[in-house]
Amino acid sequence: MPSALFVVSEEGYWGEECVEPLTTLDSEGFEITVATPSGSPPVLDERSADPENVGEETAEWVRDVHENDERLNNPVSVTEVEAADYDAVVFPGGHGTEWDVNQDVDARRLLRNAVEGDSEKALVVCHAAGILAFTRDSEARSASERASGERSDPRASDNDFLVAGRDVTGFPNEWEEGIVDDHDRMPDGRKLPYWVEDEVKAAGGNWDAELDADTSVTVDGDLLTARGPGSSSAAAQTLLDELDA
Known part of the structure; x- marks a missing residue:
């Protein structure tokens, strides 16, 4: 039986970006495991279940x-959990990922091992693409840790990132401008710690959110990225196609 691991935020995940891939893979017979940074239940971003934001049908679902x-x-x-135990590791988005999943050492380990592994795939959606700005490749990480004798700074080098040279999409700055205020504060008052597009570009990713397209899903080897909620269905189908499911 094929299997998938979902790494979901405890600080606020965007409903459709988790539920769409989860139910799609479930309907195709995948065994689903959900993981969070601490093991506590994930928290839903209430904006993603507000009928005024997403429509009554999506909100209810x-x-x-x-x-x-x-x-x-x-x-x-x-x-x-280990990435090698699953066919796919899925990182749903939501602003909440900026405070936990994206900077979590074990979440980064799961992403790195899925992308660098022999048969696994990783799907990273929307704000979860920010994890690419903090994930170093295994060769660079191992060399740094051997030299220092301790865990290394995930932002220690401009050339060691897993995303360097890869084609990716994700939540664009143009959309973020319509959400935060002039002080980068979210509607709930929290200050956004970073803008995903800026950080992924700084880590060497070839960023293109395809703003003129209805959906944006990019495949680069075993790394799949999706732009936002409206790309969730296309992302799930692309993942199935890549897995030959």
């Missing part, structure tokens, strides 16, 4: 899955 899917309600910790 997202909330139903969030509240009733036992895998979302009983996750494991990212410390307990």
Whole structure:
């Protein structure tokens, strides 16, 4: 049976970006495991279940899955799982990922091992693309740790990132401008710690959010990236295609 690991934020995930791939893979017979940084249930960004933002049908669907899917309600910790045990590792987006998943050492390990592994795939959606700005490739990481004798700074070099030279998409600055205020504060008052597009570009990613297209999904080897909620369905189907499922 094919399997997929979902790494979901405890600080606020965007409903459709998790629920669409999860239900799509589930319908194709995938065994689904949900993991969060601490093992506590993921938190839904309420804006993603607000009918005024996403429409009544999507809002109802997202909330139903969030509240009733036992895998979302009983996750494991990212410390307990290995990418090699799954066919795909999926990182749903949402602003909340900027505060936990994207900078979590074990989440980065899962991404790195999925992309560098023999048969796994990684799908990174929307704001979760920010994890690419903090994930170094295994060769650079190992060399740095051997030299220092300790865990290395994930932003220590401009050339060691997993994303360097890869084609990617994700949540664009142009869209972020319509959400945060002049002080980079979110509607809930939290200050956005970084802008995903800027950081991924700084890490060497070839960024193109394809703003003129209805959807944006990019495949570069075993790394798949998707722009935002409207690309969730296309991302799930692309992942199935890449897995020959």
